[in-house]
Amino acid sequence: MREKQIEQKLSIAAKNMGGIAPKFVSPGFDGMPDRIVFLPHGRLAFIELKAHGKKLRPLQEKRKRQLEALGFSVFVIDSIEQIGGILDEIRGT
Numbered sequence: 001m002r003e004k005q006i007e008q009k010l011s012i013a014a015k016n017m018g019g020i021a022p023k024f025v026s027p028g029f030d031g032m033p034d035r036i037v038f039l040p041h042g043r044l045a046f047i048e049l050k051a052h053g054k055k056l057r058p059l060q061e062k063r064k065r066q067l068e069a070l071g072f073s074v075f076v077i078d079s080i081e082q083i084g085g086i087l088d089e090i091r092g093t
Contacts, residue, residue: 001080003051009080010035010047013087021047031059033067033074037090045073045090052078 014021019039024046026032033046046067048060056064056076064074075086 001052003049003054006051006077006080006083007034007049010037010049010077010083013083014039017087017091019043031057031063033060033063037087039087039091041091043090045075045086047086048074048076050076050078054078 011021014037017039019037021035021037024033024036033048035047035049036044037047038044046064048056048064050056064076067074073090075090077083077086
């Protein structure tokens with residue numbers, strides 16, 4: 001499945017949970033995750049979307065580690081089957 005299709009499914013699933021998953025754009029700071037998921041009760045996480053089986057580039061790995069070191073949750077999704085479980089995990093944190 002293509003990354004764009006997974007991204008669309010994520011946005012719909014977040015909306016169905018009462019949240020939003022806007023595209024995250026960070027000019028001048030490359031390698032940041034594709035989306036930020038905001039769920040009710042102040043739950044949020046960064047999401048990097050990949051086509052099935054694709055891996056993070058080195059800069060993306062670095063940004064993921066930086067965000068996690070600051071205490072933020074960062075998830076990588078490469079299939080629609082992962083979406084529900086990850087959103088449940090975000091909702092539970």
